[in-house]
Amino acid sequence: MKLRYRLTLILIALILGVEAQSVQKDVLFYVDDEPVYTSEFLRVYNKNLDLVQDESQKDVDEYLTLFTNYKLKLKEAKALELHNKSSYKRELSNYKKQLAKSYMTDAKVSEAMVKEAYERISYDIKANHILVKVGENASPEDTLAAYNDIVKLRNRTLSEGFEIVRKEVHNGRTVFGEELGYFSGFRMVYKFETAAFNTNVGDISQPFRTRFGYHIVNVLDKRKSRGERTVAHIMVVEKKGDTLAEKPEVRIQDIYKKINQGEDFEALAKQFSDDRSSASKGGVLKSFSSGQLGSPEFEEVAFGLEEVDAISEPFKTQYGWHIAKLIAKKPVREFDAVKGELEQKIKRDDRSKLIDEALYASLKKKYNIGDQPALKYFESILNDDYFKTIWKLPNEFTGDEPLVKIGKKQFLYKDFGNYLLKSQRRRGASGSIQLLVSKKYEEFLNSNLVRYHEDNLETENEEFAHIVDEYRDGLLLFDLMETTIWNAAKTDSTGIQDYYKTHKSDYVLPKRVDAVVASSAKQKTLKKVSKLLKQGMAIDQIKALINSNDKIDVIFTSDIMDAEHQALPKSFQFKEGVSKTYKHNDAFVVVQVKDILQEKEQTFEEAKGAVISDYQSYKEENWLKDLGDKYKIQINQDALKNIKKQIKK
Template sequence: MQLRYILTLFTITLILNVKAQSAQKDVLFFVDDEPVYTSEFLRVYNKNLDLVQDESQKDVNEYLTLFTNYKLKLKEAKALDLHNKPSYKRELSNYKKQLTKSFITDRKVTDALVEEAYERISYDIKAAHILIKVAENAKPEDTLVAYNTILKLRNRTLNEGFETVRKEVHNGKSVFGEALGYFSGFRMVYKFETAAFNTNVNDISKPFRTRFGYHIVHVLDKRKSRGERTVAHIMVVEKKGDSLAEKPETRIQDIYKKINQGEGFDALAKQFSDDKSSASKGGVLKSFSSGQLGSPEFEAIAFGLNDVDDISEPFKTKYGWHIVKLIAKKPIPPFDAIRPELEEKVKRDDRSKLIDEALYASLKVKYNINEKQPALNYFESILNEDYFKRAWQLPDDFNKDEPLVKIGNKQLLYKDFGDHLLKMQRRGTQKGSFKSIILKEYESFLNSNLVKYHEDNLETENEEFAHIVNEYRDGLLLFDLMETTIWNTAKTDSIGINDFYTAHKSNYVLPKRVDAVVASSAKQKTLKKVAKLLDQGMALDQIKTLINSNDKVEVIFTSDIMDAKHQALPKSFRFKKGISKIYKHNDAFVIIQVKEVLPETQQTLEEAKGTVVSDYQVFKEENWLKDLGDKYKIQVNQEILNKVKTQIKKE
């Protein structure tokens, strides 16, 4: 009786365990014989839910189609053996190395570097420097010459003045003397940044080395960061090759007069700015901080505006003529608000070397690595002068199978370090003591193997890491697959492209357009006068002279070939030859003189080539996916899919 009870209990427990596991391992569908689990689908669906632009993709059925297509492509990529390409393996390995740093770092070191970075982005340094170029792997004698040269130059700057010496010695080849302007944290390599921020204003630093060579830096000023500026601008550029086009300086001055007459800046930007990327937004640009723009003149004007809504006078840069309006001033955010962003920057910067060193130290502790390595004496004893000639060989009686160091479950042998030494000698080694060479190379050998072992095992230890690596792995495969199967072939398939164009010619038609002049004014009364003058055939320059004055701009003209989406045309405008009625448009009034209505025009293949190739790629991919669907059978578990839909609705 007791035995029957125990067996029954065991059976019930076993069934419950199987059900619990199956809930986690529900198969949503198969691609041939390969299962795809519900857990993966839900994870990817929920992760991408807020990113999709098309609302239809939030529908489970629609998303399942996308997901099954994704799995079909992966199946094909592996069938083509793309996952065994050396370039694929190399890129994935590099990515994993970078990703590992995000998961295993020394928090104390990282936190200290992040706090230091915040302090530095809170200030701007104005400096100049002198650089003596010398390669990172230069011979000791060349390094010494460079150091002595920069030392002598520093002594000269102390006696003769930094600027005098800087301008004299600069040759743009081996010696650089440059005025750097203002910069903040992350604008220079870390060693240079550190030297500059650790040097007092008006002082000249002691010589220091970066990967470029030896520098001295003269700090001229240090100020609190000016934070970020958001501005709007109106830009007018020269229309090269158009002899009838108005001079940009004249046009910008006319626009400026209209601003002073009280017309809205954003309305004028929408009508007249040649920066098409910002015109539709009233000229508003992305926020920027000191040193981010390619135009110092623009930056100086932008940061020179003190109050929100202040507007500059017209000024010129290498890009054209501008008027700038201050939209917002934003100081450096509080530390906690930008900490995650700063941490990412620190990990991508030269500072990451310090984090690497902390990582190596933590891994030595994790895997219980003994700092003392008696075997190094043996390796020192077998090294000889041939090593510097790249001709050194391991001795015939080399103890290759002797254990060297154990990392986790991996035993490294003398042979492994011996192979490392052989490999490193081929890269060239500066002369030094055998002891120092062995110590340096063993440290490099040990660190790389520690990280490699850690990387190799991290996917089994950290689920989040495993998901991210898997997504990147699949992304690389899909990129290679699409490039070789669709993108490259679609570009070079001239016969296919021509046939596709012929079959879809109606898709490549220029829309109906007008050759027109648009007159814009803040006053309807002015446009009534303009309409009469246009009707009389008066030239635009004459009309401007008659209507505008030196102090006041009443009308601005825009001449162009325009389609219905042109920024100067009202949406309700109907194409018709002649002079239109007055329309309210972009907070102003406009009339349109249509000289000619241009009908829809069929584009040639050459004219529409870019669009045709893009459409052809989509066409090829759609047909290719159908073929993949025939090649690999998709079997969806409808019962499990219904459970998924119910679960998503509850969420």
């Protein structure tokens, strides 16, 4: 947000500094006769500057090429009238409604609510629950039946024990009895969170309702939040086809022994961890807090490590065998440091209707909405028929009288009258007509205030307008690319085959070796291993000779490897036999090459995925050339020079 404001101020200053320039210089280029302004280019360029990975895209001329291609595609999409498709309009409308929600909660969030949220993220609750499922819009009969069921279940838990009842009644369809583990604020829906935090440890809550149905919760523990952990790990999984046929629990124990012998954890992770996404980073994972991981076993071990650099014993999860090392631990931040973040979370959360009420109050003020004297008239025309759902507007109803004006939209008596007609609900005994009319008018007014504000956000909020424009264009481009390039390329079997035939040399498997890599922290050990390998001794025999139950001096890795394989040194020479000793990843390695697999041209079936992708790029490149011929691009060189000066500053 701050960046946008800074850019806006910069642009204003620039505009004030170039008053002598003509309106013509505000246009950066034309697509046929359609102008594209420098302000749009600058806004998009600056917004995306930190996102692009390719340095060439930060060059103004290179980025201008991308931008003109983007505009050419949009021009074609509109020429094909893709923006008139019902599916496009529906998706754009849904997106605008979703996006608008984040712009409809500008009201100040109460300090008490933020403090409550902070208190809850500062603790972890461990709980189990029983849920009797019932829909939000269920009939009164079904709702009452669900409530009666949860009351009966609670009474049973008090006499029989919560866990006994929970396990017995769970069927995974209408009744759920689940273990939830530990959770803190914002991990559950607000009503559930509130019930859990307001129930004492060891107690069972009173029945409460969420959008899922009726619950009771049994709170098992409450503890101070353990904050956030950053850990590294080495993971070993079972590999089918591994010529060493080594069980993962044996391999992880070998690695653990090397750690205990003083070898570097990071180096071992780089060499042996089967988690490829973290191995290259020494096994380091993204930071996490309680309840964020899909593996409670891993989480418990990670949070059980107290001192930085502490290393766990090998342990098993559903993903494989692990050794974890604590890299950093961070406690819950102080209130002032996290307050702004909590406010944003609360605005997106169902924490309280107070936020909605604050929004309604601000919109009433924005659109100068005062008291409504017409309510007396509506009180006079309503009667008990309303509670029987048979009420109708009287024949003499004055529907064309003005009721309330929101912005530029005038609402009439008939608008509220029709709302009353449609919102009749059977409620049993009748109530106060005055309270009914007041409540219904508030519902009517609030919903129309929000709807009007939402419908006019594009004209009232510049940031919202820009985001909608970007999404609008993105939808069009996706539809265009899908119909013109992607789908067409996939179904053009003849074109794909022809492309493969003329580009066969691009689809070649690199030179590879069938090899065993021996790794050790000790160069002396590898000299002995190298000698034994040259003598033809089997790997299992070498391991038995070099390693012992208490000490692991060498670990072997067997695979088909190309030059980029993590186990091979960068300077490794592909040659059959036993290699020299290399220094690699803070250890020493010797490679026994059993066979060299030469470069091999892939068959069409082997390379099909890559061929289709390349063919799509080829078609797109030629298509863009055709669009460039179809729609003339005229660039205003003076405006481009001015942009380059501004960006250099």
